Amino acid sequence: MKEKITPVKAIFIAFLVLYLLAMVFPLVYLVSASFMTEADLSAIPAKLIPSSLQIRNYVTAFTRQPIVLYVLNSFITSFLSVFICLIAGCLASYSLVRTRIKGKTLFLLFVLAISLLPTITIINPIYRMYSDAKLLNTRIGLSIISAVLDLPMTIWFLTAAFKSVPVSFEESAEIEGAGLSTILVKVYVPLLKGSIFSIGIIDFISAWNKYLLSQVLNPLEKARTVVVGLTLYQLEISIPFEIVSAASVITIIPLFVIVLLFQKNILGGLLDGGIKE
Amino acid sequence: MKRRKEVRGYLLLAPAALLICVLILIPTIETIYCSFFNYRTQMAALGMKFIGLENYVKVFSDSFFWDTFWWTIVFTAVTVALELVIGMLLALLMTKKIPGQGLIRAVVLVPWAMPAIVAGIIWSQIFAYNGFINNLLSALPFVQENYPWLGNESSAKVAVMIADIWKNTPYMSLLLLSGLLTINKEYYEAATIDGAGRWRQFWSITVPLVRPTMMVTILFRIISAMRVYDLIVAMTNGGPGGSTTTVSMYAISTYFTYGNIGYGSALSVMLLLVSVVISLFFVDSLKSRVR
Numbered sequence: 001m002k003e004k005i006t007p008v009k010a011i012f013i014a015f016l017v018l019y020l021l022a023m024v025f026p027l028v029y030l031v032s033a034s035f036m037t038e039a040d041l042s043a044i045p046a047k048l049i050p051s052s053l054q055i056r057n058y059v060t061a062f063t064r065q066p067i068v069l070y071v072l073n074s075f076i077t078s079f080l081s082v083f084i085c086l087i088a089g090c091l092a093s094y095s096l097v098r099t100r101i102k103g104k105t106l107f108l109l110f111v112l113a114i115s116l117l118p119t120i121t122i123i124n125p126i127y128r129m130y131s132d133a134k135l136l137n138t139r140i141g142l143s144i145i146s147a148v149l150d151l152p153m154t155i156w157f158l159t160a161a162f163k164s165v166p167v168s169f170e171e172s173a174e175i176e177g178a179g180l181s182t183i184l185v186k187v188y189v190p191l192l193k194g195s196i197f198s199i200g201i202i203d204f205i206s207a208w209n210k211y212l213l214s215q216v217l218n219p220l221e222k223a224r225t226v227v228v229g230l231t232l233y234q235l236e237i238s239i240p241f242e243i244v245s246a247a248s249v250i251t252i253i254p255l256f257v258i259v260l261l262f263q264k265n266i267l268g269g270l271l272d273g274g275i276k277e
Numbered sequence: 278m279k280r281r282k283e284v285r286g287y288l289l290l291a292p293a294a295l296l297i298c299v300l301i302l303i304p305t306i307e308t309i310y311c312s313f314f315n316y317r318t319q320m321a322a323l324g325m326k327f328i329g330l331e332n333y334v335k336v337f338s339d340s341f342f343w344d345t346f347w348w349t350i351v352f353t354a355v356t357v358a359l360e361l362v363i364g365m366l367l368a369l370l371m372t373k374k375i376p377g378q379g380l381i382r383a384v385v386l387v388p389w390a391m392p393a394i395v396a397g398i399i400w401s402q403i404f405a406y407n408g409f410i411n412n413l414l415s416a417l418p419f420v421q422e423n424y425p426w427l428g429n430e431s432s433a434k435v436a437v438m439i440a441d442i443w444k445n446t447p448y449m450s451l452l453l454l455s456g457l458l459t460i461n462k463e464y465y466e467a468a469t470i471d472g473a474g475r476w477r478q479f480w481s482i483t484v485p486l487v488r489p490t491m492m493v494t495i496l497f498r499i500i501s502a503m504r505v506y507d508l509i510v511a512m513t514n515g516g517p518g519g520s521t522t523t524v525s526m527y528a529i530s531t532y533f534t535y536g537n538i539g540y541g542s543a544l545s546v547m548l549l550l551v552s553v554v555i556s557l558f559f560v561d562s563l564k565s566r567v568r
Contacts, residue, residue, distance in 0.1 A: 008475075016370050016381070019363070023384050026399045026443065027391070027549065033402065041402075045416030046409045077407040084296075092293035099286025106289070112563060114301045116496075116556055118504040121545040124311070124538060125304035132500065147417045148300045151293060181284065209392040212509040214527075224327045227392045230509065234398070241402050259390045263383045266390075270448075 023094040034058070034236050034245035039230055054242065061233070061246040064220065070229035071250065077214075077225055080143035085154050086196060088147070089242055093158035094184060099172065108159070115152035118238065130217055137220040145217070146207045155201050161195035162188065169221055197267035201262050205255055226251045305504040305549070311542035318536035332543035341519065342416075342544065344529045348434070349548075353502040358442045360498060361491075363442070364449030369483075371454050374502065385447040393444060397511025400440035401427065404512075433513050437521050442510055449498060456490030457483070492562035500552055524548045 024265060029048065034057055036050040076246060096104050127136070127146055135141030165188060173187050189196070214225045230251050233244045259266065284487060312332055314325040336342050388396065403409045404426040411423040426432045464482045473481065486493075506525045509515065515522035524544060531541035556563075 012366075016367060020381065020384050022443065023387055023447070026396065026403070027387050029403070030395070030399045040409045043413065046412035047546060072314060088293040088296060091289040095286045095289035099285055099289065101286035107294070109419065109563070111297070113556075114297060116552055117301065117305060118500075118545065118548045119506075120525050120541075121308045121503065121531075121549045122301055122304035123529070124541065124545075125307040125531050126300065129304070144296070145300055148296045151297065180490065183407045205390050209394075211392065211394050211510075212529070214508065216529075226515050227394045227507075230394060230398070241405075244398055245402075248398055252391060252395055255390050256387075256390070257278060259383075259386050263386060266386060267382055267451070269450045271458065 008066040030245050030248055033242055034249045036242050036245075038240050038242060057242045057246040057248070060243050061250060065229055065232055065244065065247070066248060067226065067229060067250055070224055070226040071254070073223055074134055074208055074225040074227070075254070077143045077146065077223075078204050079112075079140045081146040081150070081207040082200050082203045084144060084147035085150050086200055089151060089154035089199075090156050090184070090188075090196065092151075092155050093187065094157070095164045097162040098167070105220070108156075111152045115149075116186075119149075123213065123216055127214075127216060130131060135212060137215075137216075137218050137223045139223050142210075142214055142217050142223065142225070143207070145213055146210050147203075149213075150203045150206050154203060157199045157269065157272065158192075159194070161192050165191050187217050192197070194265070194268075197262075198272075201265055202269050205258065208255060230265075308545050308549075309541045311538055314539045316537075316539040318362040318538060328539070332344060332392065332540050333547075336390065336543050336547060339520075342524075342547075343453065344519065344523050345524045346547070348521065349505070349525075350502055352434070352438060352441070352505065353459045353499055354400050356438050356502055357440075357495065357498045359442050360446045360449045363494060364446050364453055367446065367450040368453035370456055371450065372457050382451075387447075388444045389447045389451070391444065393507035394511045396440060397508045398446045400436065400443070401512045412435065419558045427513055428517050430517060433517055437509055437512055440512060441502070443503065444508065445498065445502075448492060453487065454492060456487040456494075456500055459490075460486045486529070489562055489565050496559040496562065499555055503552060503555075530555045 022118050026235045032048060032050055035055075036047070037051045037052070037054055037059075040050050093218055095101060130136045130141050133141075134146075152200070161246065169187050169191070173183050178186065208225075210225075211225060214229075215228045218224055218228070230247050233247050310324075313327060313329060315328045315331070316325040317323075367385070371378065371385075375381075402410075404560045406425050406428065406437070408421055408426075410426065415423065416419045424432070426436050464486075465478055467476045468482060489515065504525050505523050506529070509521055509526065511525060515526050525548065526539050528548070529543040531537050531544060535541075
């Protein structure tokens with residue numbers, strides 16, 4: 001059954017192809033630029049394929065800044081953030097869906113409202129609070145605030161997930177004498193592990209990409225995350241784009257490995273109505 | 278037993294509620310409070326001096342604030358409008374069973390997962406004086422010299438908006454797609470039998486049914502566009518001549534470069550107020566989401 005290609009359809013397909021090319025072009029150009037020489041970058045007409053593979057750009061990227069440390073900091077901060085977010089998020093979602101507390105709607109609206117707050121309205125008090133609590137330049141400090149900012153979308157997503165589990169599952173476990181922690185760990189977590197994993201991945205990417213908070217709260221090298229470390233290559237005037245590209249590629253490799261491996265989970269998470277800023 | 282369960286409910290909610298109160302609610306109140314004081318970090322010894330609405334009076338007569346304010350509004354309006362149109366087209370295409378559907382959805386995740394800083398770095402190179410676009414154009418016989426895309430106010434603004442549209446359309450389209458996927462196909466079949474055309478079907482079936490999702494998505498995009506920071510920092514750092522500086526960037530430099538906490542807080546509260554006013558237009562859509 002072959003469908004006729006109408007002009008409208010042709011325009012749609014052209015739009016789609018163009019759009020997809022536009023989607024991937026900046027990434028392709030970045031990866032390609034990271035292997036170029038300076039001459040390649042300023043060649044006329046512009047080059048898309050490097051004339052030779054300059055591995056040296058990566059060597060420079062690794063030596064100019066302690067980027068391995070930055071990547072490690074990003075990993076630790078993002079993992080901690082996901083951990084905090086999932087624990088607090090699961091407990092809150094269970095409570096909102098399965099217990100009879102008052103003010104549920106109010107709490108959900110409140111959570112939604114705080115996700116609309118501009119970061120600049122909290123950043124200075126957080127800075128001062130962290131300064132007093134000795135949390136500046138620590139990975140745990142950054143991960144806590146990062147987790148809180150992602151908590152609204154996590155709670156929204158997980159309440160929907162918890163609702164999907166029939167109450168009877170919990171009731172029968174309760175009759176068998178299971179306590180709350182057993183119910184959560186043995187009934188809900190196994191049933192919802194797909195959803196929890198999906199939102200966890202989305203939280204991870206969100207935490208990894210947080211720039212403003214990381215720049216302000218962790219200015220020192222020891223806890224600096226890689227998105228901030230990346231901008232330091234540019235600050236040195238003499239550092240050319242091919243080195244910055246190499247550093248950028250190092251920054252995004254973990255993200256794109258995750259996207260490649262777990263795209264189904266991410267899409268599932270986003271399509272199930274996860275709100276991400 | 279029931280009573281115990283209720284207490285347990287509150288206890289389970291406590292970690293999330295506590296985190297939100299301590300790290301979001303209290304800081305927000307503190308910022309509002311600080312905005313009524315003269316408080317500078319370089320003159321910490323002088324402490325905080327209550328000055329009432331003086332910071333706000335200054336904000337209203339600060340022409341640079343109004344520049345950043347209107348630029349933030351224009352940036353938000355243009356990017357969100359275009360992201361909505363392109364995002365909707367893309368979402369409609371993604372509902373079609375066409376070959377490569379999986380690939381299309383995966384590719385769309387590229388800009389979404391990319392840190393805004395990295396996106397800004399790439400686009401700044403594409404628009405740079407000796408960058409990709411100029412090097413392409415220079416190959417044309419009639420192009421005499423390079424154009425400073427990021428060195429000219431209006432083209433820098435357009436460049437920044439293009440980068441933002443690239444970065445955020447996928448998110449818009451995925452959320453719209455999530456709304457589209459819930460629409461029952463039978464509506465379209467019935468409409469086709471009744472002789473309604475595609476265009477008519479789009480406006481009479483698709484738009485009304487996807488409206489709740491669409492409104493919430495638009496609100497979230499508006500709010501996050503209004504606080505744009507990373508992307509522009511990486512692309513133009515607010516230049517040329519401060520023309521691409523957003524309210525967020527102005528507030529951050531007031532806080533941390535000039536150490537003027539009182540005035541920075543007033544700037545932040547202005548952005549907060551605008552966000553609140555915009556959100557009020559969407560209250561009904563938000564309510565339907567809670568139910």
